[in-house]
Amino acid sequence: xxxxxxxxxxxxxxxxxxxxxxxxxxxxxxxxxxxxxxxxxxxxxxxxxxxxxxxxxxxxxxxxxxxxxxxxxxxxxxxxxxxxxxxxxxxxxxxxxxxxxxxxxxxxxxxxxxxxxxxxxxxxxxxxxxxxxxxxxxxxxxxxxxxxxxxxxxxxxxx
Numbered sequence: 074x075x076x077x078x079x080x081x082x083x084x085x086x087x088x089x090x091x092x093x094x095x096x097x098x099x100x101x102x103x104x105x106x107x108x109x110x111x112x113x114x115x116x117x118x119x120x121x122x123x124x125x126x127x128x129x130x131x132x133x134x135x136x137x138x139x140x141x142x143x144x145x146x147x148x149x150x151x152x153x154x155x156x157x158x159x160x161x162x163x164x165x166x167x168x169x170x171x172x173x174x175x176x177x178x179x180x181x182x183x184x185x186x187x188x189x190x191x192x193x194x195x196x197x198x199x200x201x202x203x204x205x206x207x208x209x210x211x212x213x214x215x216x217x218x219x220x221x222x223x224x225x226x227x228x229x230x231x232x
Contacts, residue, residue: 075196079179079203084134091130092149093181093224099151110157110216118147131226135179138203141230145174152186152223157216161191164208164229174208174229181224186217198223 080088091097099113117128132147146164164176178188183200190196191211196204198217206212208229217223 074205076203076205077199077201079138079201080134084137085201088131088134089181091127097127110152110155110159112153112157113151115149116147117149118144120145135226135228139177139228139230141175141232143231144228145231146227146229148227150225150227152214152216152225154218154221155216156218157214159214161211161213163211164227173231175205175232176208176210176212177203177205177228177230179203179226179228181226182220182222184217184220184223186223187215189213189215198225 097115099115102112102114115127116124117131118124123129128147131149132144164174178196180198180200180202182198184198186198188196188198188204189212190206196202214223214225
């Protein structure tokens with residue numbers, strides 16, 4: 074599922090003010106998957122535990138739009154301008170049953186990067202777009218070359 078204009082303008086502006094500002098704490102990661110380029114991330118929620126003071130303000134926005142019974146993980150990722158290509162992967166490859174889990178990616182800014190699926194389908198990075206798919210679908214991030222940063226929120230949950 075691809076849904077454009079996912080958040081209301083008010084909620085989108087609030088989300089941007091929380092995340093896309095000079096005071097947001099980004100954490101350097103050596104690689105996105107295996108043997109690919111570094112990026113920055115901020116873990117909001119993982120393994121049934123809030124990991125950040127920003128979890129509640131962010132989740133309060135999205136809980137108006139996404140129905141879930143259980144959230145497994147919520148990350149915010151920033152990829153710098155490199156045109157990097159991550160490896161194909163699934164988001165629930167750590168022993169959790171990815172057959173019942175859903176992945177959603179929310180694009181906070183528009184750029185020429187995109188998400189590519191193993192079957193060749195491409196979803197462009199468009200501001201305020203959400204894509205949702207079974208966590209078992211292999212996908213990868215294709216980095217942008219036109220903007221300094223590509224910011225996405227990555228959700229894993231059970232509907």
